[in-house]
Amino acid sequence: MVKIKTAEEIELIRESALVVSKTLGMIASEIKPGVSPLYLDGLAETFIRDHGAEPGFLGMYDFPNTLNMSPNAQVVHGIPNDTPLEDGDIISVDCGALKNGYYGDHAYTFEVGDVAPDTKKLLEVTKESLYVGIREFKIGNRVGDVGFAIQQFCESHGYGVVRELVGHGLGTELHESPEMPNYGKRGRGKKFADGMVVAIEPMINMGTRRIRQLKDGWTILTADGKPSAHFEHNIALVDGKPQLLSTFKYIYDALGIESDEEKEFRQDKQTV
Ligand code: MG
Ligand code: MG
Numbered sequence: 001m002v003k004i005k006t007a008e009e010i011e012l013i014r015e016s017a018l019v020v021s022k023t024l025g026m027i028a029s030e031i032k033p034g035v036s037p038l039y040l041d042g043l044a045e046t047f048i049r050d051h052g053a054e055p056g057f058l059g060m061y062d063f064p065n066t067l068n069m070s071p072n073a074q075v076v077h078g079i080p081n082d083t084p085l086e087d088g089d090i091i092s093v094d095c096g097a098l099k100n101g102y103y104g105d106h107a108y109t110f111e112v113g114d115v116a117p118d119t120k121k122l123l124e125v126t127k128e129s130l131y132v133g134i135r136e137f138k139i140g141n142r143v144g145d146v147g148f149a150i151q152q153f154c155e156s157h158g159y160g161v162v163r164e165l166v167g168h169g170l171g172t173e174l175h176e177s178p179e180m181p182n183y184g185k186r187g188r189g190k191k192f193a194d195g196m197v198v199a200i201e202p203m204i205n206m207g208t209r210r211i212r213q214l215k216d217g218w219t220i221l222t223a224d225g226k227p228s229a230h231f232e233h234n235i236a237l238v239d240g241k242p243q244l245l246s247t248f249k250y251i252y253d254a255l256g257i258e259s260d261e262e263k264e265f266r267q268d269k270q271t272v
Pocket of ligand 1 (some may be wrong): 105167199232
């Protein structure tokens with residue numbers, strides 16, 4: 001069942017999402033060749049606790065760390081290890097935080113040093129597909145409209161849209177109803193209503209959409225070994241329109257990137 005949130009609850013989720021946004025901003029300033037995912041994971045855990053929150057993923061379904069860190073051909077759910085990042089890598093970092101009983105959960109795929117142009121393109125298109133999907137999260141639409149839009153956009157670039165993993169509702173639980181697939185049919189699925197809060201998170205492969213899982217029981221990889229990207233935002237439906245609760249602002253500040261991509265999903269009263 002979909003849990004409709006009050007305005008107060010939405011503010012609490014925004015607070016948790018803000019902790020994650022700032023954590024990813026801190027990670028952005030630390031990512032470079034030679035640094036290990038495990039080191040970054042330790043920084044993230046300390047940072048989250050210092051901000052009055054708990055790591056949202058640590059211990060969830062027995063996951064051993066604070067961050068999901070998935071380099072290159074890893075799609076999601078990578079376990080941070082001590083293998084140093086290399087120039088030209090990409091790494092998807094997914095982070096959760098629990099504060100005041102509510103979860104924030106979002107993700108960004110980072111470039112490490114100099115990344116090949118076709119990989120950069122995958123990152124750009126995947127991030128754009130996230131906003132293409134968010135625009136469809138509005139009154140009058142259904143779950144299938146978001147998935148349809150993301151799928152069409154990514155497939156038009158020749159990319160593979162992962163089917164086995166999906167976005168979700170978000171609140172007092174990390175994964176709530178409804179499931180938010182990155183594929184679908186127009187006009188199908190659950191109808192959207194004010195007070196819904198969801199995580200939309202396209203997982204897009206440069207090649208085949210097929211995936212496999214490592215024996216560690218967590219790590220998801222592309223079946224063909226080509227790169228994969230993952231971007232995730234948390235969004236509330238307010239007055240019929242999508243409103244971002246998470247932000248990439250802190251990442252962009254750390255990386256010196258100018259962007260107004262989030263502007264259309266914000267309201268004046270918002271401070272981020
Ligand atoms: Mg999620
Ligand atoms: Mg996530």
